[in-house]
Amino acid sequence: MSVTNAPILITGASQRVGLHCAERLLDDGHSLIVTYRSEKPELETLRARGALTLHADFTNETSILAFIEHLKAHTDALRAIVHNASAWFAEAPGEEAAAFQQLFTVHMLAPYLINLHGAALLQRSERADIIHISDDVVRKGSGNRPAYCASKAGLDSLTLSFAARFAPHIKVNGIAPALLMFNPDDDAEYRSKALKKSALGFEPGPDVVYQSLRYLLDTPYITGTTLTVNGGRHLK
Numbered sequence: 001m002s003v004t005n006a007p008i009l010i011t012g013a014s015q016r017v018g019l020h021c022a023e024r025l026l027d028d029g030h031s032l033i034v035t036y037r038s039e040k041p042e043l044e045t046l047r048a049r050g051a052l053t054l055h056a057d058f059t060n061e062t063s064i065l066a067f068i069e070h071l072k073a074h075t076d077a078l079r080a081i082v083h084n085a086s087a088w089f090a091e092a093p094g095e096e097a098a099a100f101q102q103l104f105t106v107h108m109l110a111p112y113l114i115n116l117h118g119a120a121l122l123q124r125s126e127r128a129d130i131i132h133i134s135d136d137v138v139r140k141g142s143g144n145r146p147a148y149c150a151s152k153a154g155l156d157s158l159t160l161s162f163a164a165r166f167a168p169h170i171k172v173n174g175i176a177p178a179l180l181m182f183n184p185d186d187d188a189e190y191r192s193k194a195l196k197k198s199a200l201g202f203e204p205g206p207d208v209v210y211q212s213l214r215y216l217l218d219t220p221y222i223t224g225t226t227l228t229v230n231g232g233r234h235l236k
């Protein structure tokens with residue numbers, strides 16, 4: 001028997017985009033499981049609203065598999081898996097291989113293993129989706145953050161492969177934003193330069209990712225697709 005109200009899993013949801021999407025999905029009436037790496041006050045708000053918060057640090061295969069076992073101990077079905085957890089940094093000189101490993105692990109190995117082991121949970125849900133949060137930067141590459149960009153490109157490839165493997169019951173799609181939210185330490189010069197890179201020229205905030213998530217969850221006939229949410233950056 002298929003489950004109609006299985007929880008949505010969203011990773012890295014203790015702050016910013018993931019936290020906003022978690023709050024909006026709760027507003028929509030979904031039950032929710034979120035992962036966090038470091039405890040934050042905002043997690044208490046999610047807990048108070050009934051979300052299950054599971055600690056997860058996607059550092060290596062062992063820690064990822066340990067999370068998966070922890071997840072399976074708390075639910076036997078999932079409505080969707082949203083892979084939002086991410087690290088964004090330029091690899092420091094002399095630390096390139098370690099950075100590449102870290103970025104590959106959080107952006108590719110974790111989604112890969114969680115999808116493989118989570119597919120059985122998704123199969124038990126009446127409707128099922130996997131959504132990878134990628135980055136528009138994959139479109140042209142990144143001179144400043146090549147390892148980050150390559151790991152997100154690999155995530156886009158997993159969107160195609162898992163869409164083919166898990167059809168027809170599980171839809172697999174991606175969302176590729178460009179600038180969404182600045183970080184607190186982004187100075188005025190960086191912000192001005194970043195805004196000029198898109199045709200629309202403004203900082204959209206996290207709700208454009210929630211709107212894209214809502215669209216992919218609700219539409220029955222899209223799989224293997226990555227939605228570009230970049231303010232027309234490709235036009236500049």
Ligand SMILES: NC(=O)C1=CN([C@@H]2O[C@H](COP(=O)(O)OP(=O)(O)OC[C@H]3O[C@@H](n4cnc5c(N)ncnc54)[C@H](OP(=O)(O)O)[C@@H]3O)[C@@H](O)[C@H]2O)C=CC1
Nearest residue numbers: 012016017037038057058084085086133177178179180181
């Ligand atoms: N913000 C933007 O403008 C853009 C964002 N994106 C993408 O959108 C998504 C959300 O962005 P944003 O909210 O800024 O993301 P953040 O940079 O705020 O990171 C989201 C979360 O990922 C968690 N995380 C990082 N590394 C690991 C790990 N190894 N294991 C488990 N969790 C980890 C962090 O946990 P902790 O806080 O504990 O470190 C953090 O809370 C990301 O996938 C990002 O790449 C794409 C383009 C633009």
Ligand SMILES: Nc1nc2c(c(=O)[nH]1)N=C([C@H](O)[C@@H](O)CO)CN2
Nearest residue numbers: 086087088135178179180181183194
């Ligand atoms: N995990 C993260 N990924 C990205 C972030 C971020 O803050 N965390 N920020 C960006 C930038 O906004 C970029 O899109 C524009 O400068 C990209 N990825």
